[in-house]
Amino acid sequence: MSFRDDKITLLNYNPFAVHAVTETRTYVIDACIDENNPTFVNVSFSDIEYINSHSNAFRTGLLFFKDSQKEEIYKELSIFDWKNILTNKDIKEILLNPTMAGLKRLLAVKDVVTFDRIYSILISLQNSNSYDISNRVIKVIETRQKEIRRKIFNTEIVLQERDTTPVQKQEDVNELKAQNKEMSKKLEEMQMMMAELIKSQQSTEKTSKNTKKTTTVEKPKKVAKSKSAK
Amino acid sequence: MSVNTEIAELINKDGTMYEWASKVEYKRNLTPEEKEISTVIDAWAKEMGEHGRDDNHELSDYIVKTITPEVYDKPDALLSTMFNRGSIGEFDDYIVNEAPKNTLKVYDAAKGGNVPKSYLDPKVYTPTWKHKQVDTEVRYSDLRRGGYKTVATMTTYALESLQNAMISDVFNLLDSTIVGGNQVTAVTGASLDKASMDKLALYVLDQVVDGDSPFTFSLNKYAQAIANMANYTDFMSNGMKEDFNRFGFITHYNGLDIAGISGAKKTANNELLVPDQRIFGVAGKIGELDMRGRIRVYETPDNNLEKFNIKITGFEYGTCITRPEKVAKISFTA
Numbered sequence: 199m200s201f202r203d204d205k206i207t208l209l210n211y212n213p214f215a216v217h218a219v220t221e222t223r224t225y226v227i228d229a230c231i232d233e234n235n236p237t238f239v240n241v242s243f244s245d246i247e248y249i250n251s252h253s254n255a256f257r258t259g260l261l262f263f264k265d266s267q268k269e270e271i272y273k274e275l276s277i278f279d280w281k282n283i284l285t286n287k288d289i290k291e292i293l294l295n296p297t298m299a300g301l302k303r304l305l306a307v308k309d310v311v312t313f314d315r316i317y318s319i320l321i322s323l324q325n326s327n328s329y330d331i332s333n334r335v336i337k338v339i340e341t342r343q344k345e346i347r348r349k350i351f352n353t354e355i356v357l358q359e360r361d362t363t364p365v366q367k368q369e370d371v372n373e374l375k376a377q378n379k380e381m382s383k384k385l386e387e388m389q390m391m392m393a394e395l396i397k398s399q400q401s402t403e404k405t406s407k408n409t410k411k412t413t414t415v416e417k418p419k420k421v422a423k424s425k426s427a428k
Numbered sequence: 429m430s431v432n433t434e435i436a437e438l439i440n441k442d443g444t445m446y447e448w449a450s451k452v453e454y455k456r457n458l459t460p461e462e463k464e465i466s467t468v469i470d471a472w473a474k475e476m477g478e479h480g481r482d483d484n485h486e487l488s489d490y491i492v493k494t495i496t497p498e499v500y501d502k503p504d505a506l507l508s509t510m511f512n513r514g515s516i517g518e519f520d521d522y523i524v525n526e527a528p529k530n531t532l533k534v535y536d537a538a539k540g541g542n543v544p545k546s547y548l549d550p551k552v553y554t555p556t557w558k559h560k561q562v563d564t565e566v567r568y569s570d571l572r573r574g575g576y577k578t579v580a581t582m583t584t585y586a587l588e589s590l591q592n593a594m595i596s597d598v599f600n601l602l603d604s605t606i607v608g609g610n611q612v613t614a615v616t617g618a619s620l621d622k623a624s625m626d627k628l629a630l631y632v633l634d635q636v637v638d639g640d641s642p643f644t645f646s647l648n649k650y651a652q653a654i655a656n657m658a659n660y661t662d663f664m665s666n667g668m669k670e671d672f673n674r675f676g677f678i679t680h681y682n683g684l685d686i687a688g689i690s691g692a693k694k695t696a697n698n699e700l701l702v703p704d705q706r707i708f709g710v711a712g713k714i715g716e717l718d719m720r721g722r723i724r725v726y727e728t729p730d731n732n733l734e735k736f737n738i739k740i741t742g743f744e745y746g747t748c749i750t751r752p753e754k755v756a757k758i759s760f761t762a
Contacts, residue, residue, distance in 0.1 A: 212608075212614070213608040213609060214608050214609060214610075214611075214612035214613065214614060215612075215613050215614070215627070216613075216614045216615075216616065217613055217614070217615045217616070217621065217623055217624045217627075218616045219615060219616055219617045219619060219621050224621045224622075224623045224624070226623055229608075229609065229610070249616050249617070252616065252617035252618070252619075252762075253616040253617040253618070253760075253761045253762055254761060254762075255616040255761055258761075260614060260616070260761060261616075310705065311614075311759075311761045314607070314759065317604070317607060318607035318608045318612070321607045321608070322607070322608055343604065347600055347699060347703070348697065348698075348699055349698075349699075
């Protein structure tokens with residue numbers, strides 16, 4: 199495998215520094231400030247194997263690999279469900295736009311490391327004051343954290359759908375608006391047609407009035423000149 | 429009657445009863461005076477077990493008077509270094525006015541003019557109150573059989589449970605408060621390395637102000653690991669090596685005291701006192717931890733089931749972390 203000789207890039211998307219300890223040295227990967235630009239460090243494959251055996255940093259998604267290398271590396275490390283690893287973007291998406299499936303996925307997390315990541319993302323979103331997080335989501339995550347502290351790894355929290363009328367979704371509203379537009383167009387067209395019809399009717403009336411006028415015969419003028427002659 | 433007056437005298441001596449109870453419980457040697465206490469308590473307990481009455485509620489009185497000085501007058505050493513301790517009345521509350529940061533700006537100015545105003549911004553914090561309670565029972569047969577031992581066991585365990593619950597709560601709160609940025613370092617694996625400890629020490633030392641004594645605390649296994657970090661022995665002086673051999677830990681690292689908490693000691697619902705896989709570094713006092721009200725003990729004899737129902741309540745405390753920036757943590761990802 200080519201990557202056994204090459205250096206492998208480790209990416210850190212977390213808002214805190216990660217120290218990757220290997221046999222020979224510690225790699226310091228600083229905190230990532232902008233979630234689209236992770237900090238990274240290049241390490242050799244044997245270091246990756248060491249880190250993987252001594253911790254679950256890769257299995258739980260504390261550190262990631264570059265897209266071009268990840269499939270092969272996860273296979274080599276025997277991490278077969280790598281597609282299901284929760285990334286920080288996934289977590290943020292679920293917290294801001296919660297769905298039943300998403301929250302169940304967060305509650306199904308069993309290890310402390312990943313749950314700490316979820317909790318730290320929740321706190322940073324709250325502290326930034328620019329997002330509106332549902333109180334119910336906050337309550338669910340905090341209850342789960344208390345469970346994990348008590349080492350209850352299989353959650354006993356049951357989520358239930360609420361029977362509320364759904365809020366008008368934007369697409370529905372747009373659809374209605376489009377329909378309204380069409381209908382108003384048609385209405386306009388019909389109005390125009392009606393107007394034309396009326397006009398044409400009126401114009402025939404007007405022309406009929408004219409013909410009436412032409413039929414009026416002018417009274418013949420009296421010829422009086424012949425009498426006054428000589 | 430004479431039994432009762434003797435009990436009353438002993439109960440009123442500060443600290444004697446708890447000392448006696450924990451010595452009995454942990455099977456340590458008793459002084460002759462304490463052995464006398466055992467006989468008196470034994471007679472008293474057996475009398476309660478025989479007749480099933482405690483008209484003067486001496487059992488609950490005894491528990492209250494034994495536990496109260498231990499809770500309110502002898503606070504835990506570790507919590508006292510981290511928090512300002514105090515106590516308020518049962519129906520009182522308090523808010524904390526945190527001294528503002530110094531945000532007054534200084535400008536170059538010509539004489540006789542004005543410069544832009546800058547302001548001090550004081551913050552107000554309110555504490556989070558928690559109330560803990562223990563409900564238990566003491567059977568008459570236990571009082572007749574064990575006598576003084578039953579009483580001793582229950583007192584010691586009640587006090588320990590309450591205090592452990594408080595310690596565990598406070599540390600869990602601290603763990604949840606420090607979640608990101610410069611204050612958290614995640615270390616892969618379970619072994620400590622010098623770069624992480626240095627980062628922790630640097631952050632904590634930067635936060636120290638006059639009068640603070642910074643320290644790290646964690647489970648004993650990590651406190652011990654600090655000395656065993658790769659190549660660290662090369663840096664230890666002879667004095668440090670002696671301390672290490674005597675106490676099992678080095679006492680200082682980069683200016684921080686090292687404190688360890690037992691990994692075997694657990695609360696009643698099997699949680700560790702300090703969260704596992706963490707090392708905390710604290711730069712002195714970070715907030716307030718106050719007790720509210722006093723412990724009350726209610727006893728109800730149940731002659732049909734032949735037991736006393738004991739309810740230990742009123743253990744209420746409020747935490748207020750006003751300087752969270754003075755704490756940093758290392759978390760391991762084993």
